[in-house]
Amino acid sequence: MNWLNLLPALLRGAEVTAWITVASTIGGAFLSFAAGIGVRSRFRGFRWLAGLYIQIFRGTSLLVQLFWLYFALPIIGISLSPVVAGVLGLSLNIGAYGAEVVRGSLASVDTGQIEAATALNLSPLHTLWRVIMPQALVEMMPPFGNLVIQNLKDSSLVSLISLADLAFQADQLRNQTLETLPILTLTLLLYFAMALVLMVAMRFVERYARRVSGREAAR
Amino acid sequence: MLFGIHWNLASQWSFALSITPILLIGMKVTVEATVFGFLIAMSLGLVFALLRSMPLRAVSWPTAIFVEFVRDTPLLIQLYFLYYVLPNYGISLPALETGVITLGIQYSAYTSEVYRAGLEAVPFGQREAARALNLGSFRTYRDVIIPQAIPRIVPALANYLVSIIKDTPILSAITVLEMLGVGKIIGDRTFRYLIPLTLVGILFLILTVIAAWGVRFVERRMPRGGVALK
Amino acid sequence: MTYLAQFENVTKRFGDTSILHNFNFEVTSGEHVVLMGPSGSGKSTVLRILMTLEGIQDGVVYVEGEPLWHEYRNGVLKPAREAHLRRMRNGIGMLFQHFNLFPNMTVLRNVIEAPMNVQRLSRTEATERADELLERVGMSNKRDAYPLSLSGGQKQRVAIARAMAMRPKLLMFDEPTSALDPEMVGDILEVIKDLAQAYDLTMLIVTHEMGFAREVADRVCFFCDGQILEQGKPETIFTEPTEARTRQFLSRVTGAKKAKVGSEAQS
Numbered sequence A: 001m002n003w004l005n006l007l008p009a010l011l012r013g014a015e016v017t018a019w020i021t022v023a024s025t026i027g028g029a030f031l032s033f034a035a036g037i038g039v040r041s042r043f044r045g046f047r048w049l050a051g052l053y054i055q056i057f058r059g060t061s062l063l064v065q066l067f068w069l070y071f072a073l074p075i076i077g078i079s080l081s082p083v084v085a086g087v088l089g090l091s092l093n094i095g096a097y098g099a100e101v102v103r104g105s106l107a108s109v110d111t112g113q114i115e116a117a118t119a120l121n122l123s124p125l126h127t128l129w130r131v132i133m134p135q136a137l138v139e140m141m142p143p144f145g146n147l148v149i150q151n152l153k154d155s156s157l158v159s160l161i162s163l164a165d166l167a168f169q170a171d172q173l174r175n176q177t178l179e180t181l182p183i184l185t186l187t188l189l190l191y192f193a194m195a196l197v198l199m200v201a202m203r204f205v206e207r208y209a210r211r212v213s214g215r216e217a218a219r
Numbered sequence B: 001m002l003f004g005i006h007w008n009l010a011s012q013w014s015f016a017l018s019i020t021p022i023l024l025i026g027m028k029v030t031v032e033a034t035v036f037g038f039l040i041a042m043s044l045g046l047v048f049a050l051l052r053s054m055p056l057r058a059v060s061w062p063t064a065i066f067v068e069f070v071r072d073t074p075l076l077i078q079l080y081f082l083y084y085v086l087p088n089y090g091i092s093l094p095a096l097e098t099g100v101i102t103l104g105i106q107y108s109a110y111t112s113e114v115y116r117a118g119l120e121a122v123p124f125g126q127r128e129a130a131r132a133l134n135l136g137s138f139r140t141y142r143d144v145i146i147p148q149a150i151p152r153i154v155p156a157l158a159n160y161l162v163s164i165i166k167d168t169p170i171l172s173a174i175t176v177l178e179m180l181g182v183g184k185i186i187g188d189r190t191f192r193y194l195i196p197l198t199l200v201g202i203l204f205l206i207l208t209v210i211a212a213w214g215v216r217f218v219e220r221r222m223p224r225g226g227v228a229l230k
Numbered sequence C: 001m002t003y004l005a006q007f008e009n010v011t012k013r014f015g016d017t018s019i020l021h022n023f024n025f026e027v028t029s030g031e032h033v034v035l036m037g038p039s040g041s042g043k044s045t046v047l048r049i050l051m052t053l054e055g056i057q058d059g060v061v062y063v064e065g066e067p068l069w070h071e072y073r074n075g076v077l078k079p080a081r082e083a084h085l086r087r088m089r090n091g092i093g094m095l096f097q098h099f100n101l102f103p104n105m106t107v108l109r110n111v112i113e114a115p116m117n118v119q120r121l122s123r124t125e126a127t128e129r130a131d132e133l134l135e136r137v138g139m140s141n142k143r144d145a146y147p148l149s150l151s152g153g154q155k156q157r158v159a160i161a162r163a164m165a166m167r168p169k170l171l172m173f174d175e176p177t178s179a180l181d182p183e184m185v186g187d188i189l190e191v192i193k194d195l196a197q198a199y200d201l202t203m204l205i206v207t208h209e210m211g212f213a214r215e216v217a218d219r220v221c222f223f224c225d226g227q228i229l230e231q232g233k234p235e236t237i238f239t240e241p242t243e244a245r246t247r248q249f250l251s252r253v254t255g256a257k258k259a260k261v262g263s264e265a266q267s
């Protein structure tokens, strides 16, 4: 069988993988900021909630989380489609790791910046968003880049809750054709290619972040 | 029934209680896979780090590309690759062994980076000082570089132990009966997923908390100045 | 009379170590006070308490007769909440040893950020005010530059304009020149002297620059172990200090200065 004949099905899967990765990265970014800021909150309730979320989703395994969302939740009356369970699981998982990145980067900004903001009587919220966050963003970018690649790789696990992504298509094809070597080689190469695209994209985002933080001259 | 142990469906609690021993059997496999995967990752990572640092480009470049490729592709597909492709070439390994080897290879991509960064972090002045003392390159490494690199390398390596624990459930995709695989089977057979999967989650939490605690212990015990090699 | 700022039996501890103990200190409106003293004696702490960067454990700090770290709730003096601190901070500004400009904002943005967002000035009003101040400190030509591209002396000028833009009654300087290259020190001191003359400002300055203190200070306070050991007019303190510790400190500061100048002359 020609390797080219395998490509259409795999590419269809790759498209699903790309969408799942993008969606869960956006969801994860949102959760990262919410929880990463939450653990530094003045309010104990927020700190506690954010801490619990991070601990649970970093402390257990992604596949356990996906199975739990997909197989266990219906029993208490919440049935999620594979797409919803997959994107939700990936977002929750990557968000917990991202929250640690956000927390660490916020903490790494020189305390003198907060003191100067206080001396100017800027509100805590304004200080966070306009002073601390733009500077912390630079610190976040390299680890975020790693997390996005991690997320792409992790997305392959949604095939195990029957979402038709690249890994799923590869497994299907393997079952049908038994052409294991070409199928799996192509699949690995496709994942690698997507990872390279993400790396290049992250390079641009990083440069942008360096500029807004004042680490790099703007003009 | 699984592994000769029956479950008791009388109530939620009795169900949970009766399947715990079954899950613990699965946990044994989880721990085995973690430990052996980690050992492979540590040794293979060192090999890759050394190959990458070779002055000979014909060796260092392919190694670098291979390591990058392994790092950027999913464990699941690598697992399929070793499990389904190798038998066509006469290499047939049981599922657990395949899983352990795949974990080892995937994580060697990370550990090789740890070795490289750890060795590079030793200030260059230390090498110069060793040369000034006329130490040979073997003794420079054994007595100067490696002892100083160890306090950086060991805690970073140990962190990957925790990550490996969390990746072991992927082995269930090639029929390894580790903890999650066992929990899933119980669910499939009883149509009750909530309790087994929640228990699996809790057991994983316990494992990772203990492992993370161990990592911190190792980190604290590391002498800052370096570890002498006997 | 009421003082602009007053410490009344203030105790400040970090953990178990007591930095200020039953500390009393007053600053009158319009006065220029210089604080000197050995490292670790608590000079910065005094400034930071007034800037609400450090809380106190006992006693009361008054600013314009009103408790800073306390507020009356139902007629009882209670520890202040954020809203009270925000109101009290309004008339107070501070400059830091390391300038602490916001690197993610241009020079102009650094100066207008607080007037626009705290005092709710329009952008035009804030920019007008900023331009005037940047002109005064000699930084107009850098208004669109980012702090990254400025020298230490230039950063401190911008920081001064930024603090002044809030129109503080009390402006505090914590060793404003100690992180600067020696040739920049004089410039910054000139800027501060200019402010002292041009504006109706109360100033509290931690510095070891004695020549500068002589010119600007109405009063020099010599600090030691969280107490004011000796205070008075600069001429008196510098020429005929009564305390041995003061004499010792002053001779060390002048000695260090001379040594520094000498070594520079050589190099």
Ligand SMILES: Nc1ncnc2c1ncn2[C@@H]1O[C@H](COP(=O)(O)OP(=O)(O)OP(=O)(O)O)[C@@H](O)[C@H]1O
Pocket (backbone or CB within 6 Å): C014, C019, C037, C038, C039, C040, C041, C042, C043, C044, C045, C046
């Ligand atoms: N956050 C803190 N935690 C613990 N101790 C502190 C803290 N900040 C200051 N101290 C201690 O309080 C004492 C007074 O500090 P302060 O900074 O006020 O001294 P200073 O007179 O400004 O000295 P310097 O000339 O070195 O700036 C010092 O012994 C210092 O170690």
Ligand SMILES: [Mg+2]
Pocket (backbone or CB within 6 Å): C043, C044, C045, C174, C175
């Ligand atoms: Mg100080």
